[in-house]
Amino acid sequence: MPLALELMEKAKQKNVNLILPIDTLIADAFSPEANTSDVKSGNIPSDWMGLDIGPETAKLFSEVIKNSKTVLWNGPMGVFEMAKFEIGTKAVAIAVVEATKNGAFSLIGGGDSAAAVSKFGFEDQVSYVSTGGGALLEYMEGKELPGVKAIAG
Ligand SMILES: Nc1ncnc2c1ncn2[C@@H]1O[C@H](COP(=O)(O)OP(=O)(O)OP(=O)(O)O)[C@@H](O)[C@H]1O
Ligand SMILES: O=C(O)[C@H](O)COP(=O)(O)O
Structure with missing residues (x-):
C-alpha cells in the first residue's frame, strides 16, 4: 500500500494519467462455483x-485502450x-485487438x-506477444538484462 500511494503521488507530479478500477466483481470463494456480485471498488x-x-471498469479501460497508439499490457x-x-x-483483450486494427502497436x-490472449484466440491480432513478464518490464525500464548483454557481446 505505501508503494502504491508513492506511485500515485509520482504519477500526479509527472502528469501521468493513472486510471484505477471503479467497480469490482467479487466472489465469496476462489472457485468457479462461487457466488458473485458487482460492487464499487472499496466496498x-x-x-x-x-x-x-x-463492467463499468471494463468499459472505462476499453475506451482508453481503443484511443491509444501504443499499448503495453x-x-x-x-x-x-x-x-x-x-x-x-x-x-481488455478485445479493446487491444481493436486498437491494433486502428494502427496501434500492442505488446x-x-x-x-500471453495465456489469456491465447485462450481468447487473439494471438494473431496483436502486434507482439512476449513470454517475458518481469524481465520485459525491466527491459522497458532501461535495465540491462544479462542474457541480452551476452548475446549482444
Ligand atoms: N484477484 C485475484 N486473486 C487471485 N489471483 C488472481 C487475481 N487476479 C488475477 N489472478 C491470477 O494472477 C495471474 C496473473 O498474474 P500476473 O498479473 O503476474 O500476470 P503476468 O504478468 O501475465 O504473468 P507472469 O507474472 O507469470 O509473467 C493469473 O493466473 C490470474 O488468475
Ligand atoms: O510465466 C512466466 O514464466 C513469466 O512470464 C516469465 O516472466 P519473467 O521471468 O520475465 O517474470
Whole structure:
C-alpha cells in the first residue's frame, strides 16, 4: 500500500494519467462455483474477494485502450482461467485487438497475459506477444538484462 500511494503521488507530479478500477466483481470463494456480485471498488466485504474488474471498469479501460497508439499490457484483470472471472480480461483483450486494427502497436507480456490472449484466440491480432513478464518490464525500464548483454557481446 505505501508503494502504491508513492506511485500515485509520482504519477500526479509527472502528469501521468493513472486510471484505477471503479467497480469490482467479487466472489465469496476462489472457485468457479462461487457466488458473485458487482460492487464499487472499496466496498468489498471483508469475507469476499475481488476476482475481476466490474463492467463499468471494463468499459472505462476499453475506451482508453481503443484511443491509444501504443499499448503495453502486463497482467490479466482477474482470474481469467475461470469463466466467471474472465469477462474483464476478455474486454481488455478485445479493446487491444481493436486498437491494433486502428494502427496501434500492442505488446503483451507475461506468461499469464500471453495465456489469456491465447485462450481468447487473439494471438494473431496483436502486434507482439512476449513470454517475458518481469524481465520485459525491466527491459522497458532501461535495465540491462544479462542474457541480452551476452548475446549482444
Ligand atoms: N484477484 C485475484 N486473486 C487471485 N489471483 C488472481 C487475481 N487476479 C488475477 N489472478 C491470477 O494472477 C495471474 C496473473 O498474474 P500476473 O498479473 O503476474 O500476470 P503476468 O504478468 O501475465 O504473468 P507472469 O507474472 O507469470 O509473467 C493469473 O493466473 C490470474 O488468475
Ligand atoms: O510465466 C512466466 O514464466 C513469466 O512470464 C516469465 O516472466 P519473467 O521471468 O520475465 O517474470
